[in-house]
Amino acid sequence: MSNSDHANSGESSRALPVPRPSSLAPHPSSAAPALDLANITCSFADRGHPERNYTAVRDATLTVGDGEFVALVGPTGCGKSTLLNVGAGLLAPTSGTARTFGDALSGINRHAGYLFQPDSLFPWRNALDNIAAGLEFRGVAKHEARTRAQSWLARVGLAAHAAKYPHELSGGMRKRVALAQTWILQPRVLLMDEPFSALDVQTRQLMENQLLALWADNRASVLFVTHDLEEAIALADRVVVLSAGPESGPIAEFAVELPRPRDVAEIGLQPQFRALYREIWAALKDQVLTAYARAQA
Amino acid sequence: MPELKPEVTVRAPARRLLWPWHLLLLALVLGAWYVLTRLEIMPPFFFGEPLVVAQRVLDWFATGKIFPHLGVTLLETLLAFAIGTVLGLVVGLWLALAPFASRLLDPYITAVNSMPRVILAPIFAVWFGLGIWSKVLLGVTLVFFIVFFSVYHGVREVSPVVLNNARMLGAGRRQLLRNVYLPSATAWVFSSLHASVGMAFVGAVVGEYLGSARGVGYLILQAEGVFDINTVLAGVVVLTACALVLDRIVTVAERRLLRWRPGATAEHY
Numbered sequence: 001m002s003n004s005d006h007a008n009s010g011e012s013s014r015a016l017p018v019p020r021p022s023s024l025a026p027h028p029s030s031a032a033p034a035l036d037l038a039n040i041t042c043s044f045a046d047r048g049h050p051e052r053n054y055t056a057v058r059d060a061t062l063t064v065g066d067g068e069f070v071a072l073v074g075p076t077g078c079g080k081s082t083l084l085n086v087g088a089g090l091l092a093p094t095s096g097t098a099r100t101f102g103d104a105l106s107g108i109n110r111h112a113g114y115l116f117q118p119d120s121l122f123p124w125r126n127a128l129d130n131i132a133a134g135l136e137f138r139g140v141a142k143h144e145a146r147t148r149a150q151s152w153l154a155r156v157g158l159a160a161h162a163a164k165y166p167h168e169l170s171g172g173m174r175k176r177v178a179l180a181q182t183w184i185l186q187p188r189v190l191l192m193d194e195p196f197s198a199l200d201v202q203t204r205q206l207m208e209n210q211l212l213a214l215w216a217d218n219r220a221s222v223l224f225v226t227h228d229l230e231e232a233i234a235l236a237d238r239v240v241v242l243s244a245g246p247e248s249g250p251i252a253e254f255a256v257e258l259p260r261p262r263d264v265a266e267i268g269l270q271p272q273f274r275a276l277y278r279e280i281w282a283a284l285k286d287q288v289l290t291a292y293a294r295a296q297a
Numbered sequence: 298m299p300e301l302k303p304e305v306t307v308r309a310p311a312r313r314l315l316w317p318w319h320l321l322l323l324a325l326v327l328g329a330w331y332v333l334t335r336l337e338i339m340p341p342f343f344f345g346e347p348l349v350v351a352q353r354v355l356d357w358f359a360t361g362k363i364f365p366h367l368g369v370t371l372l373e374t375l376l377a378f379a380i381g382t383v384l385g386l387v388v389g390l391w392l393a394l395a396p397f398a399s400r401l402l403d404p405y406i407t408a409v410n411s412m413p414r415v416i417l418a419p420i421f422a423v424w425f426g427l428g429i430w431s432k433v434l435l436g437v438t439l440v441f442f443i444v445f446f447s448v449y450h451g452v453r454e455v456s457p458v459v460l461n462n463a464r465m466l467g468a469g470r471r472q473l474l475r476n477v478y479l480p481s482a483t484a485w486v487f488s489s490l491h492a493s494v495g496m497a498f499v500g501a502v503v504g505e506y507l508g509s510a511r512g513v514g515y516l517i518l519q520a521e522g523v524f525d526i527n528t529v530l531a532g533v534v535v536l537t538a539c540a541l542v543l544d545r546i547v548t549v550a551e552r553r554l555l556r557w558r559p560g561a562t563a564e565h566y
Contacts, residue, residue, distance in 0.1 A: 088461075088465060090461055090464070090465070108464055108465065108467075110467075112465065113465065114461070114462065114465040116458050116461070116462060118458050119458070120456075120458045120459055120461070120462035121459075121462075122459060122462075122463070122476070122477070122480070123459075123557055123558070123559075124480040124481075124484075124557040124558075125557070126557070133463070133466055133468075133476070134466035134467055137463070137466050137467040137468045137469070137472050137476075138467045165556065165557040166557075167557070167558070167559035181466070182465075182466075185466065185467070
């Protein structure tokens with residue numbers, strides 16, 4: 001039950017597509033999906049024991065439409081990050097093809113930005129220079145990169161902390177710098193690997209709302225990995241459930257037709273949200289129990 | 298969104314002032330030395346006398362006799378330190394990023410590192426004469442391996458997440474080297490600099506001791522030839538003071554350059 005139009009409307013019967021914000025203009029809408037992972041299998045060699053190869057993902061197929069927000073949920077160790085790394089071009093699949101906007105991936109996905117779960121900032125650069133890093137790597141003059149980074153720093157509410165190094169910032173602040181660092185490049189595809197899982201609940205909801213606000217501005221295509229079902233439903237247009245690993249793959253998907261803009265802190269109270277939660281949890285629960293049993297064995 | 302406050306830094310409880318105790322300990326040791334040699338429980342001929350040693354050091358500085366020797370020793374030390382550090386950094390980076398060369402050279406590096414390299418001093422003396430370069434080279438062989446190993450391991454322990462992040466942000470090979478490997482390796486170099494300053498000093502003094510016409514090591518060798526234990530000890534005192542100063546300079550440089558490192562600023566208050 002794929003939700004191919006990511007319309008803001010709550011009821012799918014309302015066919016009027018919501019006009020896309022003008023900031024999307026430089027992105028020509030293409031027929032090809034932003035991310036198209038077809039029959040992906042990823043095996044990792046167990047050194048010295050070729051017969052004991054570990055297959056994290058088997059025959060997984062997943063697409064993210066242009067401008068769509070897809071959440072990937074599954075029990076721990078189910079290969080969520082593996083799929084994300086394939087989409088980023090950081091990991092070449094053992095078999096299967098990965099395409100972005102119709103082009104087969106080889107090497108780093110140039111359209112993609114990646115928000116990592118652990119701290120990924122350069123510890124030797126201050127907040128401002130961390131945000132400017134991507135522009136510098138792409139050949140923007142240092143002065144201009146810094147000017148643009150400054151405005152992004154203000155956008156994530158850290159204007160006063162430009163000269164601080166990562167270890168001088170709190171966990172939530174570091175995540176906001178990381179968000180700005182990725183977002184300043186205006187990636188068309190955004191890959192997120194449980195980016196907020198290390199934050200406390202309040203900070204996390206602030207970050208999620210900020211993410212949604214940024215996303216409303218540029219409507220990048222998002223693949224958001226999480227093990228938190230509530231987070232997945234609150235953020236996404238579509239929730240994909242992965243089976244327990246090893247050899248995992250998508251087993252079910254659910255369209256989330258909650259109206260936007262959403263407030264993450266309150267959306268959980270809506271009956272529609274609860275109903276959807278129960279429906280998806282029914283599919284997820286077996287996988288979680290399987291994963292737990294395998295971990296105990 | 299509302300401003301999040303940085304976590305409150307917890308201040309360590311006021312530490313007890315330590316330097317009076319340091320001084321007291323020093324005074325006790327010197328006092329014991331003085332009394333024991335004075336009463337000839339320890340023969341002053343073999344153990345020297347603290348007052349004579351102090352007198353000798355003062356004389357050296359008052360007459361200026363020490364300066365040419367000290368200058369040579371310090372020059373050798375600094376050259377050995379600089380050349381050894383740069384070589385160690387460059388080779389360490391190169392081998393860490395070139396797996397084939399690294400595997401090829403691995404057994405030889407292990408062999409050269411386990412060799413007691415001080416024994417190379419006579420060979421260097423034959424090759425480079427009794428001037429400063431034989432000492433510099435000995436110091437370089439000592440410093441190089443300390444820096445090399447810390448850079449080599451440092452580069453291999455660069456956080457893969459930071460590395461992947463840089464790649465996703467568009468960094469190419471050269472940019473990764475400049476923006477990820479080099480800053481990360483610098484931190485490791487600094488952790489080894491304290492050891493390598495000391496080693497550069499060892500290279501210079503041992504080199505002088507084994508054959509030279511100038512330097513503090515030469516002074517010590519001369520004094521030893523006539524069983525003048527007080528002058529030998531005076532030389533040791535001067536060398537120790539210089540080593541402490543150099544170590545202090547490294548600490549200050551470290552604190553300035555590694556401000557980004559957690560704990561680099563806090564622990565020195």
